[in-house]
Amino acid sequence: KNWISFSHMSVDRSIFPFDSWFACEHKALKLSRLELNDDSSRFPQGIYAVRETIARFLSIARGVTCFPEQIVLGGGTQFLIYLLRNLFPENALYAVENPGYRRIYELLKMEHARLQTIPLDRKGISFDLLKQVNPNVVYVTPSHQFPSGVVMPISRRIQLLNWAAQKEDRYIIEDDYDSEFKYASDTIPSLQGLDSYDRVIYFGTFSKSLLPGLRISYMILPQKLLKKYREKCSFIMSTSNALGQLTLKQFIDSGEYRKHIKHMKQVYVERQKKLIGELKKRFGASIKMHGANAGLHFTAEFDTHRPVDEIMVRAAKEKLELYNMEPYCLDGPYIYQKPAFILGFANLSVEKIEEGVDRLYRAIVH
Numbered sequence: 001k002n003w004i005s006f007s008h009m010s011v012d013r014s015i016f017p018f019d020s021w022f023a024c025e026h027k028a029l030k031l032s033r034l035e036l037n038d039d040s041s042r043f044p045q046g047i048y049a050v051r052e053t054i055a056r057f058l059s060i061a062r063g064v065t066c067f068p069e070q071i072v073l074g075g076g077t078q079f080l081i082y083l084l085r086n087l088f089p090e091n092a093l094y095a096v097e098n099p100g101y102r103r104i105y106e107l108l109k110m111e112h113a114r115l116q117t118i119p120l121d122r123k124g125i126s127f128d129l130l131k132q133v134n135p136n137v138v139y140v141t142p143s144h145q146f147p148s149g150v151v152m153p154i155s156r157r158i159q160l161l162n163w164a165a166q167k168e169d170r171y172i173i174e175d176d177y178d179s180e181f182k183y184a185s186d187t188i189p190s191l192q193g194l195d196s197y198d199r200v201i202y203f204g205t206f207s208k209s210l211l212p213g214l215r216i217s218y219m220i221l222p223q224k225l226l227k228k229y230r231e232k233c234s235f236i237m238s239t240s241n242a243l244g245q246l247t248l249k250q251f252i253d254s255g256e257y258r259k260h261i262k263h264m265k266q267v268y269v270e271r272q273k274k275l276i277g278e279l280k281k282r283f284g285a286s287i288k289m290h291g292a293n294a295g296l297h298f299t300a301e302f303d304t305h306r307p308v309d310e311i312m313v314r315a316a317k318e319k320l321e322l323y324n325m326e327p328y329c330l331d332g333p334y335i336y337q338k339p340a341f342i343l344g345f346a347n348l349s350v351e352k353i354e355e356g357v358d359r360l361y362r363a364i365v366h
């Protein structure tokens with residue numbers, strides 16, 4: 001039997017519009033021969049015309065207000081965070097959510113940054129504990145907290161912004177990951193769009209709305225940090241492939257991107273509904289699901305005495321690709337009362353959902 005995947009890390013290639021992507025790439029090659037081989041294609045913040053398109057798109061889609069000059073494109077969120085660190089004092093205190101995105105936590109640790117984790121409550125990062133820790137820079141994932149899936153309500157967003165505005169050297173890194181896929185409520189405006197004190201550094205990526213392999217991510221620097229960036233980092237050449245950037249510009253300007261997101265949402269929300277239905281049917285009251293209002297995964301806790309590692313071994317035997325919450329408990333201890341897993345549905349066709357839940361049931365209950 002073939003593997004079935006509950007992975008949260010990939011997107012469904014079968015619904016990626018390769019033909020229109022290639023048409024855009026062809027057009028980009030024809031129109032932009034110049035950009036591709038002169039200095040502008042290695043421009044430290046990415047090709048200006050591409051940043052213009054992204055700025056325009058974000059103002060409509062996320063209420064983000066910025067000039068193209070504030071955008072820095074890069075080959076991955078981690079690299080951009082690595083660059084950003086140079087704009088803060090060496091001894092700045094960073095705070096990240098726990099459970100949280102280990103790849104940023106590990107990056108900051110590798111850089112010997114002063115680092116503190118902050119637990120979540122049901123509105124996202126705990127505001128009381130944030131005030132206690134009192135960091136200079138706090139990294140949050142408000143659209144669909146990674147990995148728990150909590151959507152940060154407006155009330156908590158305003159609290160964060162007021163907190164940041166109280167002191168000169170406070171910043172919020174808003175990683176707007178998974179913001180394209182919101183199901184329950186309508187879109188909540190970004191922190192960046194609500195910020196009137198220039199305290200938010202907005203991060204975005206095309207890894208989930210297009211393809212992870214594209215490696216086009218971006219950060220939007222407030223004016224003061226942009227000035228510092230120009231002083232300290234303007235010798236760094238762009239790390240985002242120029243042809244990829246120019247193709248992306250065509251893809252967005254032609255309306256293909258908006259069409260693709262709309263199509264992905266329809267496909268994914270149908271899969272998510274079917275998966276949640278099957279899980280409820282098979283596990284009844286012994287499963288508790290969280291974070292299904294947005295994104296391409298949600299989390300589930302199971303009322304079982306079987307330990308997590310044994311479940312993982314059984315899942316592998318069932319040829320079920322499954323991720324548990326251990327790697328996201330950043331300080332070490334497992335913070336869930338019961339075995340908890342990330343259930344991604346981007347790579348799980350509707351037909352395979354029933355079989356996938358069957359295998360999960362055998363891994364956890366049988």
Ligand SMILES: Cc1ncc(COP(=O)(O)O)c(CN[C@H](CF)CCC(=O)O)c1O
Pocket residue numbers: 008009010075076077078101102103141146175177204205206207212215216217
């Ligand atoms: C919170 C968060 N912010 C950004 C990215 C995107 O990074 P980049 O492609 O470099 O732009 C991810 C990507 N998440 C990956 C796939 F889901 C890895 C998950 C795992 O490490 O478990 C992410 O979780």
